[in-house]
């Protein structure tokens with residue numbers, strides 16, 4: 001029988017149409033989208049789906065943030081703002097980073113962006129020419145690879161498996177830096193693993209970094225307010241202040257203040273980098289709106305009870321997640337100490353069956369788990385680690401234990 005399906009979707013004019021740039025073609029379809037799409041279909045069919053897949057905080061900022069936004073709206077100038085960020089916002093950010101132990105910066109060391117994501121794209125454009133090398137550890141936040149692809153840089157991915165708690169070790173970093181990459185991109189606490197580097201681990205990596213002056217260092221530390229167990233947030237410049245000349249700290253309001261949709265990100269770094277990002281802003285975005293600026297200042301300078309309470313809540317949820325995962329024979333999960341993710345190694349399930357599903361890898365595992373139990377997790381291959389899956393535990397507390405119970409049952413039913 002003839003198959004007309006392809007004919008119906010094929011575009012007969014494709015060959016004669018103008019072509020898109022190659023950089024667009026390089027963006028790969030994501031495993032996250034595959035699971036999200038499947039979850040959507042199941043929900044539409046009336047299934048009860050518990051989502052551990054989305055990495056967004058499920059809380060709102062304090063009322064003072066909304067009050068500041070409303071007040072700003074009532075006298076909004078409607079004009080373009082500063083490419084670098086309004087002075088009041090830069091000053092608020094300076095105070096915020098001083099509290100993190102990042103001192104000695106002034107307004108000229110800062111610039112803003114539409115979330116940390118746009119800030120990171122700006123940094124990539126500012127630092128990387130086509131063919132330059134950028135290195136970062138895997139598991140990595142998915143966008144890192146996309147950013148490298150889009151600017152045409154070569155990514156040297158440093159694999160850090162569960163056996164090393166998903167953390168980069170000095171010997172690996174040294175081997176990578178010997179290749180003289182243009183950029184080393186570091187993420188602490190980590191999305192997707194939730195791992196946090198101790199002061200000693202940061203110091204050991206910093207000892208390597210000081211030996212390789214040709215490489216820019218970007219620390220994407222947007223989860224810095226979500227660190228548990230009293231281990232604290234540490235940056236390379238805390239232990240090696242001389243790295244300040246080539247280190248760029250990236251932060252965002254998204255996770256700390258429950259403001260992902262408000263789109264505010266920052267950098268603090270050398271003046272030359274802040275100037276380059278500001279110049280790119282003048283070409284890409286011009287500025288961020290006055291209302292958003294007012295809300296951001298209120299979040300940064302107002303009461304910090306929401307972020308503090310959320311950090312405590314996430315620490316308690318982490319305990320619940322770990323208790324469940326540790327009780328599953330064969331599953332190994334390095335204990336996360338920050339953000340709101342756990343990243344268990346689920347490879348013990350590969351080669352097994354669940355009902356009519358054969359589990360060959362992380363993607364077929366997550367698809368079968370979703371179909372059989374209505375629990376959505378993200379396959380680890382999206383983050384460069386195909387032995388694992390990401391559990392994002394930002395769901396309402398009432399859903400957490402039932403979702404974990406379903407994962408445990410799923411493992412118990414494997415044959």
Ligand code: PMP
Pocket residue numbers: 055114115116117118141187190191220222251252253254260264265
């Ligand atoms: N870095 C990491 C590690 C992230 O997880 C995210 C968001 N998921 C971002 C940057 C981007 O955050 P923003 O919302 O500020 O663009």
